[in-house]
Amino acid sequence: MNGSSNKAARLALQKHSEEFRRKEFRLSELFGFEKNRFQEYSLSHEGLLLDYSKNFIKSETVSLLLDLAQQSQLPSAIDAMFRGEGINTTEQRAAMHVALRAPRERTKTPEVNASLERMESLVAELHGGKWTGYSGRVITDIVHLGIGGSDLGPAMVCDALRHLATRKLSVHFVSNIDPSHLQNTLKDLQAETTLFVIASKSFSTLETLKNAEAARDWLLEQTDATATAKHFVAITTNLSAATEFGIEEQNLYPLWDWVGGRFSLWSAIGLPIALALGMDGFRQLLAGAHSMDEHFRTAPLDKNLPVILALLNFWYREYFDAHSTAVVPYSQRLNLLPSFLQQLCMESLGKSVDKQGAPIEHNTGDIIWGTAGTNGQHSYFQLLHQGTEFVPVDFIAAANSDVQGSAEAHQHLLASCFSQSLALMEGKLDADSIHKVVAGNKPSNTLLLEELNPYNLGMLLALFEHKVYALSVLWNINAFDQWGVELGKKLSTKVFAAMSADTNQELLDESTQGLIQKAQHWRKD
Ligand code: F6P
Secondary structure, eight states: OOTTTTHHHHHHHHHHHHHHHSTTOOGGGHHHHOTTHHHHTEEEETTEEEEOOSSSOOHHHHHHHHHHHHHTTHHHHHHHHHTTOOOBTTTTBOOOGGGGGSOGGGOSOHHHHHHHHHHHHHHHHHHTTOOBOTTSOBOOEEEEEOOGGGTHHHHHHHHHTGGGOOSSOEEEEEOOSSHHHHHHHHTTOOGGGEEEEEEOSSSOOHHHHHHHHHHHHHHHTTSOGGGHHHHEEEEESOHHHHHHHTOOGGGEEEOOTTSOGGGOTTTGGGHHHHHHHOHHHHHHHHHHHHHHHHHHHHSOGGGOHHHHHHHHHHHHHHHSOOOEEEEEEEOGGGTTHHHHHIIIIIIHHOOSBOTTSOBOOSOOOOEEEOOOTTGGGGTTHHHHHHSSSOOOEEEEEESSOSSTTOHHHHHHHHHHHHHHHHHHHHOBOOOSSGGGOBOOOOOEEEEEESSOOHHHHHHHHHHHHHHHHHHHHHHTOOTTOOHHHHHHHHHHHHHHHHHSTTSOGGGSOHHHHHHHHHHHHHOOO
């Protein structure tokens, strides 16, 4: 597809959107015009419901958006992903994360099953207290070293499902090159009972390698270099670099170039999830994701949850100039979900050149942000209600709590979630002061899970992954590369060199030189 093939649908949507930008338009009145609006504009898949009735849409809007999906050839793009075609065109690769969660008997990638089996043995060994460190003591702590896609997914899932985690092991995550991150983590741990997992697809990411070196130094302060074999495992495509680091062959877990970093938690990168939840929990996560894969692959576009979410995001981004989407999980357990989604969405959709290399003349990915509700209500919700920014919101909640005896508190949590979407929609126009007027007319989606468990979380995450892919197809961009990140990495090497006393700083701009000089002037070590 080239960028102009959905032009007719875009023009029709542009014209249609005028109706919703009229001063008199009231979102809440749509419920009066269409009596079964919740039935009409909600979709369920197993234990997951999407209510999208509080949006600027009516039946004509949905059919125009579906025309857009057809004109963008979304159905064939979905097929292409599931067939394993080279849809990551700028890196000449497939994007086959769905193969990581295909059922064992249906897999077309036997290496995935082999990797899962090896993970299973490692989990059994560690849970069974059979893996001992250099002193013969059993491993009690896992420190996962990775960043970006090699950190955010596993860290978020482990945090979300911590209530189901084994007590046999504690799993910790270190990502930042800021030495305080590693130091804070190691200060309560003992080297002889700690196993490090180096997670790096490339095994060349500065932050992860520096943290791995510092972790190895910490270990070797207690013992000799032979201990590295007992205290480090790695997950990477770059097996030779990991071997050079000192990791034994049997402690290397493979990754493949057809798994993008931000789509990799389903691979051995998810090892900390398997270590925390056990292999059954990890397999349930995969099964939930697979169920959403099947839904995305087979459901008609108008009943397809990821497609509907993508179309709504497109609608607001293109015709209502929405600069951002707030993702607000009414679940403390999902507090890290917005950070995970930031990478998933913004690394995938932050592009300004289309797949054919032509500059894009319309909007692409928006800014994703948010934190758990109800906390957000007491900080940024004021701007959502009365500010000048137009911010569609994705609410996420679970109907049930896993905390025994907490029924009333959980009902308050849900009531807060539902009442915020109501307040955003209806506002309050009849106030006694202009300062108290809340305009309303703010759209939102609500994703309601029956409960937060590994299976449902797998479905939820796959839903967002597929939404991102569907959006990339509508915008005709490649969701699977991230060339923009490379520039910062290269410049960081150059600036680091300039900060060493004997390197000429004049190659840098005046501001950067000024910052370096002041930092060096204040430097105490
Ligand atoms: O931030 C850029 C990026 O390439 C991400 O896409 C990736 O998830 C992260 O760095 C980590 O990369 P690696 O797994 O190769 O260390």
